[in-house]
Amino acid sequence: MNDRQNTVFLPSRLVHEPARLAILTVLSSCASADFVFLQNVTELSKGNLSVQLTNLEKAGLVLIKKEIIDRKMRTSMSLTKRGASEIEAYWKTMDAIRARMIGQQRRSSRRQQSIPFRPRYQQS
């Protein structure tokens, strides 16, 4: 097996964080969602959610829209095109890693021995 076959691409650091991943997963399943719904579904506190959303907005993954409806401020979020492609790529990478690891587990259980993992990170 050569080095190319052994290579696993790891996902972006920005997406690979539980709170941000949850936000992006929710937004990828709808056209837009408001702050209250995101808070309920992700079970994050107001402050944490707000910070994560700001980070995602700065990175250009999420679009935040504020509007006044019935004299009340309503904040709704949606994914940008880049955000949609990032989260799609993330889940594809994860599925590939999972499939590969299931294969490895089967192979290693056949061999009945464990080989230590030595990761080597390179910035591309």
Place this chain on the structure above:
Amino acid sequence: MYEAAGAADAPLYVYGINQFMTIKVAADHGKFGRLRYVTENFQLLQGLTWVAFGGAFFLFSAEKVPGVPLPWLLGLSGVGLLFASYWYFPKYYERRFGSVESKTPSNAQFLTLMLVLLFMIFFGRAVGRYANSAASEISNETHRMIRDPDHRANLLPVLFWFVLLFLGASSKSPALSRLRVAFDCGCLFCWTGVLTILPIRYPEVTQQTLWRIVNAGWLGITIMLVGLYDHVMLVRLLPKRHRTKDDE
């Protein structure tokens, strides 16, 4: 993008990119499956709206049954429930859980819908005539098979719950699907007992007003039951959060 060489023999954990999260956690499709399920089906899971709509449907059906006291009151209550299902409950859900705008249908879905509509406009009557005669033939044959030539038993609820059971069993989320299948099986057995087996074994039950009301309003009761199940499911999936210091 980072790459880890030599990962072919790697165990499940990949640290380094984020100390607090492993690939195993990221690949936890159960949690993220729940998020996707709730977001995609948020409108459908607003069950109390369906409970009110089903209640109205039940009352409108019940008021036509002969011997029902105060039918005008039932009709009026039905109108009240219709208003509640349209005005009150959607706002209640928005206040409690927030709001979601669903994805717009894709071009392929829209095209399919338009083709079906065009087909129904041009061939709807012919299909309807054929379907009517075929349905009555199948119905007669089935009633003969269950020794009910007088058509006392109502087979529609059984057929309807079979369809719901099939849809529930083919749900994407296995955990949700198991619950749904159990619920659908329970309802299927109840309806089969009350509306199919009972009138065959005890024909005199069909003379009772209560049985007639249940028989006439089975669809309304079914909508209410499904709505109640969906509401409980939504509340379980989105439990009420306890306020933290950070929220204030």
